[in-house]
Amino acid sequence: MTMIGDKLQQVQARIVTACTACGRDPQSVHLLAVSKTFPAESVREAASAGQLAFGENYVQEGVAKIEALEDLRARLQWHCIGPLQSNKTRTVAEHFDWVHSIDRLKIAERLSEQRPAHLQPLQVCLQVNVDGGINKSGVDAKDALTLAQAVAEMPRLRLRGLMAIPEPAPDFEQQRELFLRAAAVFEELRAAGLGVDTLSLGMSADLEAAIAAGSTMVRIGTAIFGGRPPAAAR
């Protein structure tokens, strides 16, 4: 067993334990391995251990890895989880399978227009801002339904759900309380008849609280690939 293979097993075990603790089916939580800052060879190692869904924050870095692993392209699923600027939407629409970070109409419109016809529709989540931080990306919770209804109509996008990244909270209960705000918006979308199935919540430090709040996809980097240098040092 390789080191990354070991770590993947440990994370899967955490997911099972967290599901058991709150009476959920472990199959209802998908694991997205966040490979940002790690080389294509680490992704290859994870893929040979059976992990097929990968998340990247930085568009150019992600595309370089997608191209380096072209031989695995049909098996892998690539998720763009970082903030998106207008000038990057074409690259994302041409290379990724999923986007978690749609926070405004214009970005969604561009992705839909730019998604190539030979690919299946881009699978998308809206990023929702649940703690009101003005500098944080994400649509305000009160505006999420309106944006979701517009995105659901776009021909080359398929709306799958919501993603949120709350501020780090010191303990389980406070983490869960923030995640529950995202879960409430998700329920609002479902109640409005949008067929959403994905609630992308939880990272290495707080996946248990996210699962307790209803997460269906945890995005895990550090616990699989190890620590990253601080952003400023990259």
Ligand SMILES: *Cc1c(COP(=O)(O)O)cnc(C)c1O
């Ligand atoms: C880096 C990142 C993750 C993974 O974080 P870890 O704490 O390393 O598990 C998840 N989601 C997003 C949006 C990220 O940028």
